[in-house]
Amino acid sequence: MNDNPILVIGARGKTGRRVAERLTAAGRPFRAASRTTGFDLTDPATWDAALDGVRDVYLVPFSEYTDAATLRDFAATAVSAGARRIVLLSARGHDGVHPLQEAGETAVRESGAAYTILRPAWFHQNFSEDYLLPSVLDGRIALPAGTGREAFVDADDIAAMAVAALTEDGHEGAAYELTGPEALGFADVAATLAKATGRDIRYDAITPDDYVAALVAEDVPEHVAVMLTDLFQEIADGKGDRVDDAIPRVLGRPARSFAAYAEEAAGTGVWT
16 A cells, blocks of 8 residues: 555545545545645646645546546646546446546546546435535426436445545556446436425426526526536436446445435435
């Protein structure tokens, strides 16, 4: 085991903070990098201090719109500074990488580092830590996803996969598609959340135009509203329903189900 710190980018985010917690529990040194620590992935002036002495990097783009050139330049800088391994949080598409993430993946593949790519489905935690939380609290999840299904994955499972790739051999060159154990429609999700919380929660399938208009009315930039709507349309079109076995294959245990997540989250009082 080397004593060089593992750089965790986005260490206050949904997966990054969970990676940091696991590294702490394992006694592995790491360096948290986020805007609150003075690190900015879009500002090369902040990179050298973050990369000093680092051998392994958990690379989380700050958004879907992080320029591929930024990821290419950062990865090249990391390798020049001595990094040997990069674990990239990407996203899955209909057949492998999602188009929004393809250029970023290519940048990391061509960096010269040993790389592992994680392509998760939609997170369970979108309903408790992210923009769908207000919908759950309102009791109405209104989305343009039709009757499509998604193989939602737990952020804790993503973090466990990231730590495995950062600290173990045998993951170099792998691209893991990360899903939960089953694909669920949003009506199933609403019913599961209602059961866990004891509240009335329903799913309403709305049109893409109505969803864009609703987001814009909440001051969401129109380009972001359109991007989110397109992602839900992919689910409506049946592009998110396949289940992969990477998590049980690598971790030696089942991926956490949405029902188990909902029961645990309900116990924290997040939906009260």
